[in-house]
Amino acid sequence: MASPSQASQSNVPAVSLVIRVAAENANPGAVRAAVRQAQVPTTWIIDQPAQAKMLADTPAIEFGAAITARSPQRLRSDLANLQAGVQAITNQSLSVVAGDPQHLRSRASLLANLGIRAVVADGHVQDVTTTLRQLACGLWQFEKSLGFPGQRKRWSFLPTRQPSLLQLVGGDANSPRVVAINLGEANSNDEKVFTQLLQEAAQASREQTLKVVSIGELADQLTDQHEVTPQRSILRRAA
Numbered sequence: 001m002a003s004p005s006q007a008s009q010s011n012v013p014a015v016s017l018v019i020r021v022a023a024e025n026a027n028p029g030a031v032r033a034a035v036r037q038a039q040v041p042t043t044w045i046i047d048q049p050a051q052a053k054m055l056a057d058t059p060a061i062e063f064g065a066a067i068t069a070r071s072p073q074r075l076r077s078d079l080a081n082l083q084a085g086v087q088a089i090t091n092q093s094l095s096v097v098a099g100d101p102q103h104l105r106s107r108a109s110l111l112a113n114l115g116i117r118a119v120v121a122d123g124h125v126q127d128v129t130t131t132l133r134q135l136a137c138g139l140w141q142f143e144k145s146l147g148f149p150g151q152r153k154r155w156s157f158l159p160t161r162q163p164s165l166l167q168l169v170g171g172d173a174n175s176p177r178v179v180a181i182n183l184g185e186a187n188s189n190d191e192k193v194f195t196q197l198l199q200e201a202a203q204a205s206r207e208q209t210l211k212v213v214s215i216g217e218l219a220d221q222l223t224d225q226h227e228v229t230p231q232r233s234i235l236r237r238a239a
Contacts, residue, residue, distance in 0.1 A: 014211040015165065015201060016142070016218055018120055018180040020045040020066065020098065021055075028183055032058055034195035038202035041214040045098045045120070049085030056090050062214040064096030064120065069103045072110055079114055095216040098122055101141055112137035118219035120144070120178065131178055134226070140219045145177040148190040165200040165210070176218055 019035075019042055021028050028044075035042050035058055046052055047066040055061060065082050067075065083094045097104060097111060098120040104111065111119070119141045133141040165179070181194045204210035213221070 012209055012211055014176040014213055014218065016176065016178050016213055016215050017042045017198060017201065018045060018064075018098070018144070018178055018215060019043070020180065020182040020184065021051050028055065030188075030191050031181065031183060031195060031198075034198050035059075035061070038198050040198070040202050040205055040212040041217065043096055043120075043215040045096075046086075047082070049082065049089055052086045052092075053089045060214075062096065062216050063090065063092055063094055064098055064118075064215065065094050067097045067099035067104060069100060072107060075107060076110055076114065079111075079116075083114065095219070096120060096214075101143075105135055105141070108136040108139050112139060117223070118142060118215045120180070120215060131176060132222075134222075138223060140222055142176070142178050142215060142218070144180045146179045148181040148194050149186045165197045165204065176213075178215070 017040070019028070019031060021044060032055065039059055041060040041062065042058075043062045043064050044051075044055055044058075045064045045066050046055075052063055055063075063086050065079055067079070070078070079094075079097070086092060086094055093115055095115060095117045096119075097116055099122050101119060101121040104119045117139060119135065119139060121141060121143045131143045131145050133143075135141050179194070179197060181190060183191070186194070201210060201212045205212045
């Protein structure tokens, strides 16, 4: 039976914070410092084990792999090598990839066999109301609700020039939101706004008005919810 705090948390919106460090010259210093201070789960997208080593002391961190279009054989080899490197450094297994969703959807079986549970779509935000899609082989695809850089025009419908995180995610507990930043492309102002949203996320999490979860955790929760429903229906039919 769920505790009162668990029950209350199930009725608040969820957000995942995704940080991409795919460029070799990207410096995560300011954002990493903000993450360490906020003490909330984050998902960091990397493309080489050395980046995991640089971030290994960051708390509540999950690693995902940046994936570009390639043959199934090359994808399997490259992802397995990255997984082995990250696990050797951090003792973590990769469960998230980021890349072109059309390409990755066609590789769902391969990704699932390598332990991947979630896909984060690259590219610009297309529709802030559509963030979630169930794929084959038990995978979940997440679209960005807000991305840095390049999404400032989407703030025009909000009452302030710098929106709060709760304004951005809305009040729908059934529609998780993904806020993402690409440190290889973001400027200092993008980083400043992202860290502001990060601090708000930490405060809202403490006040239990928002759940902050990693992409992998969000995928696990969605899988559990979808597995429970048919089991209950079978029990009802048996009765």
